[in-house]
Amino acid sequence: MMRLDRRSVMKLGAAAAAAGAAGLGPAEAQEKDVIRIGIAAGKPRHSDPNLTTQGSDNWATEQIYEQLVRPEDGTFALKPEEYLPTLATKWEVSEDAKVWRFKLREGVQFHKGYGEMTSDDVVYSYERAKKTGTNTTILANVESIAADGPYQVTIRLKSPDANFLGTTVFFNNTSIVSRKAAEKMGEAFATDAVGTGPYELVKFDPNGGVYLKRHDGYWGPKAKIANVECLYIADTTARTLALLSGKIDMMEAVRAPGWVQSMLQRDPTLKMDMTAPGSFNTLHVNLTRPPFDKLKVRQALIHAIDRKAVAEALAPMGGVLANLQPANFPGGFTAEQLPEELRYPYDPKKAKALLAEAGFPNGISFTALCSKREDYASTMLIVQEQLRLAGFNMDLKIGDHTAYHADNRSDKNTLAMHSSSYPPIPTQLYFQQLAAASEVKSDGNGGGNYSHYGVVMPGIDGLLDKALAATSFKEYDALCRQIELQVLRDLPLIGLSTLSFTVARRANVELGYPVKGGYARWRFHRATKTA
Numbered sequence: 001m002m003r004l005d006r007r008s009v010m011k012l013g014a015a016a017a018a019a020g021a022a023g024l025g026p027a028e029a030q031e032k033d034v035i036r037i038g039i040a041a042g043k044p045r046h047s048d049p050n051l052t053t054q055g056s057d058n059w060a061t062e063q064i065y066e067q068l069v070r071p072e073d074g075t076f077a078l079k080p081e082e083y084l085p086t087l088a089t090k091w092e093v094s095e096d097a098k099v100w101r102f103k104l105r106e107g108v109q110f111h112k113g114y115g116e117m118t119s120d121d122v123v124y125s126y127e128r129a130k131k132t133g134t135n136t137t138i139l140a141n142v143e144s145i146a147a148d149g150p151y152q153v154t155i156r157l158k159s160p161d162a163n164f165l166g167t168t169v170f171f172n173n174t175s176i177v178s179r180k181a182a183e184k185m186g187e188a189f190a191t192d193a194v195g196t197g198p199y200e201l202v203k204f205d206p207n208g209g210v211y212l213k214r215h216d217g218y219w220g221p222k223a224k225i226a227n228v229e230c231l232y233i234a235d236t237t238a239r240t241l242a243l244l245s246g247k248i249d250m251m252e253a254v255r256a257p258g259w260v261q262s263m264l265q266r267d268p269t270l271k272m273d274m275t276a277p278g279s280f281n282t283l284h285v286n287l288t289r290p291p292f293d294k295l296k297v298r299q300a301l302i303h304a305i306d307r308k309a310v311a312e313a314l315a316p317m318g319g320v321l322a323n324l325q326p327a328n329f330p331g332g333f334t335a336e337q338l339p340e341e342l343r344y345p346y347d348p349k350k351a352k353a354l355l356a357e358a359g360f361p362n363g364i365s366f367t368a369l370c371s372k373r374e375d376y377a378s379t380m381l382i383v384q385e386q387l388r389l390a391g392f393n394m395d396l397k398i399g400d401h402t403a404y405h406a407d408n409r410s411d412k413n414t415l416a417m418h419s420s421s422y423p424p425i426p427t428q429l430y431f432q433q434l435a436a437a438s439e440v441k442s443d444g445n446g447g448g449n450y451s452h453y454g455v456v457m458p459g460i461d462g463l464l465d466k467a468l469a470a471t472s473f474k475e476y477d478a479l480c481r482q483i484e485l486q487v488l489r490d491l492p493l494i495g496l497s498t499l500s501f502t503v504a505r506r507a508n509v510e511l512g513y514p515v516k517g518g519y520a521r522w523r524f525h526r527a528t529k530t531a
Contacts, residue, residue, distance in 0.1 A: 032529050034227040035509065038239040038251035043232050044210050047193035047201055049175035050133035055520055056252070058172060060210040060230045062521040064111070065175035065195035068102050068122070069165050073523055074515040078328065078424045080473055083165045087117065087176055087196065097160035097471040100169075104151040109217040110178040111193075111200035117176060119147035124179035126155070135173045142168070160471045166425045198223040198525035208232060223525040224512070243270075249509045249529065253502035255279075256374035257313050260502070269507040273515040273522075275421075277319055277326040277498035281379060282433060284408075284416040284450035285492055287457060291364060292414065298491035299344070300354035304390030305383055306346035311497040313382055314375075321495030323484045324429060330473075331426040331480025342488040351390035363391030368415040370396050371404035375499055380417055383496070408450055411440045416450045421501065421520055426480040427467050433493060434483075436461050453492035460486050 041056040049061045068088035071077035088102040108117040123145050130139035143156045161167055168174060181194035191204040198220070199212040212228040231248060233239040242248045244267055253259060253272070260272055283305075291297045311318035322343075325332035335343050355363060370380040377398055384394050394415065408416045422429050432438055436454030438447030453459045460483045467479035487493060501520040505511075512526025 031227075032531055033225055034229060035225050035250070035524050035527055035529065036229045036231055036248040037503070038233045038242055038248040039209075039230055040234060040236075040239065040252040040254075041232050042234040043207055044191075044204065044230070046190050047204055047210060048190045049172045049177070049193075049195075050129050051190055052134065052172060056230075056232070057210075058519070058521045060201070060212065060228075061172060061175065061193070061195075062197075062523055063199035063212055063228055063525070064193045064197045064201055065172075065177070066197050067170050067175055068104075069169050071170065071518065073513045073526065074511070074518060076424050076517040077166060077170070078330070080163065080165050083170065087122075091165075093164070095471070097162045097164070098157045100155045100157070100164055101148070102153050102155070104153065105219060106151055108196050108219045110181065110196055111215055111217075112181070114178040114181045114194050117178070117196055118150045119153045120150075121179050122153045122176055123147050124182070125176045126174060128177070128182070129173040133173050135171070138168055138171060138173060160469050162470050162473050162476050163425055163427075166423055167428070170423075198523070199228055202227075221525070224528050225524065228524055243504060243506065246506065250503050250505040253317075253504050254374055255314070255317055255499055255502060257378050259374075260316055260504075263504055271505040271507060271509075272316070273503045273505055273511065274317060274500035275502075275515060275517050275520065276500055277329075277517070278317070278500035278502075278520070279375070279419045279421050279498065280321070280324070280429065281375075281417060281419045281496040281499055282324065283383070283494040283496050284413070284418060284433070285494065286411075286414050286416070286450060287452050287492055288411075289366070289414045291358065291360060293456070294358050295491065296354045296358035297360070297364070300351040300358065300390065301387070301392065302344040302491055302494055303347045303354065304351035304387050304392055305494065305496070306386050307496060308346070309386070310379060310382055313378070314497060314499055317500040317502055319498035319500070321497060323488055324493065324495045325426050325480070325484060326498060329424045329426060330477045331484050333481070333484060338488070339485070342485065344488075346386075348386075348390040351392075355391050360391070363393060365393040365395070366414050367395045367397060369404055369407050369413045370398045370417065371401040372398050373401045375419060376401070376404070376417055379496060383417075406444070409440065409446070409448075410444045411442045411446070411450070413450060417496070418448065418450070419499065423519070426483070427464060427476075430460060430464050430467075430480075430483055434460055434487065435464060451492035453490065457490065457492075459490070459492070 039056045044057055046052050049065050066086050069083040070086045077083045087105055089105050091102045093100050126145045141157050143158045145155045178194045182189045193201040198218050200215045202213050203211040209231040214223045214226045236254050239251045243251045285292050287293050308320055311320045322333045322335040327334045384396050387394050432448045434453050438449040439455050440446040440450045454461050463483045470476035508530045510528050
């Protein structure tokens with residue numbers, strides 16, 4: 001097993017540079033039967049999928065655990081019919097979308113000799129996630145789950161959910177765990193995982209990484225590479241040197257302008273795997289901070305931001321948003337599909353005119369907070385310059401990332417950029433960033449609705465309730481599109497761009513499938529590697 005720290009990697013970088021000067025290639029001593037990924041975090045926290053709060057930990061849980069259904073590798077399922085049988089082989093839903101029955105796959109074996117997965121494990125996993133864990137709200141709509149024999153479960157919902165496979169079933173917290181292992185291990189289960197996935201946990205090193213080996217009892221095709229090592233290397237330079245020298249096979253990228261191009265200049269053979277859309281970068285307009293309570297000022301604001309230029313500055317990772325959802329997601333629009341008055345093309349002259357109409361012919365000045373993390377700072381510095389040309393003088397205070405989010409959560413910001421990844425379930429974003437119930441509070445106990453939309457002015461809560469109660473996907477999609485249009489009329493939240501989650505990969509590793517979308521992690525069971 002390999003363990004890397006900054007000092008060892010820096011020494012490695014110097015050696016690699018010397019080797020390069022001598023005409024030697026990168027390190028050739030990599031083992032063909034191990035994949036090493038450099039994780040952009042200091043240390044692992046959990047391997048229990050019901051507890052992970054650090055996204056990087058999910059690289060390991062993605063290999064270890066499975067859910068009842070999954071989308072095809074490297075994608076999101078955009079519609080319910082796109083989910084594939086996984087631990088369930090088939091399922092059915094009642095007409096009112098409140099009762100879901102799943103037939104389980106027989107013969108699925110848990111890791112480490114914990115026996116066959118049955119309906120008892122599925123019931124236990126869902127009840128455990130519903131009671132404890134990091135996303136109990138996701139399970140709040142589950143009224144009950146019951147076993148109908150050893151290989152069938154029935155899940156009853158409090159309210160209809162036509163998107164139940166996407167909102168709940170394919171979710172980290174509803175990964176299926178072994179009841180026997182979890183009850184036997186107790187708290188130790190947090191770092192001693194037992195799932196059904198193509199890889200099983202060998203070692204959880206709290207100071208360095210998570211080490212996995214192939215699950216030889218896997219129900220599907222066995223993983224082609226025997227071992228996976230998730231190595232935590234928070235330092236960007238150290239992680240980059242480790243990749244370029246061949247000490248690791250892939251690394252979580254730095255999502256900043258020019259990073260991909262600079263890496264390809266150093267090694268043109270590198271491959272870049274990117275999800276689309278990746279993160280949704282949004283800009284909350286605090287409606288309690290004059291003059292942003294005036295609609296004309298918000299209209300001026302959106303006309304002053306060249307969203308296409310923002311996306312292009314982040315190329316090839318950046319993508320354009322016509323509003324909040326990407327065009328291929330439920331509820332999404334292209335700019336051309338929007339009513340002309342809601343397209344808000346970049347037009348600084350019109351922005352100045354709108355400011356004047358709102359009573360600010362000489363422009364306005366205000367302060368906004370920003371994280372120093374590369375993707376936040378680079379985006380907001382571009383926006384700052386664009387706004388200046390239209391008469392918005394934004395004094396940008398750039399600081400620590402954690403403190404930035406704490407300040408946002410305490411209602412201390414005026415224009416708050418937010419970046420989150422979402423599946424093609426639009427109501428998740430609407431609830432978290434726009435619902436009155438998610439309004440930010442000055443004591444920090446509120447939610448992520450930093451604009452106070454739906455509280456200081458009518459919002460989209462009525463439409464959101466209808467969307468959440470939709471009994472068909474068609475109805476759900478139509479209601480989400482109504483929400484998108486309402487947000488464009490009111491402008492409490494602006495979609496700035498999307499930003500692909502990216503991994504740089506050495507050319508001798510093939511994943512076995514293209515990465516097109518999905519969460520910020522993907523499976524390695526189909527990967528191959530040459531010397």
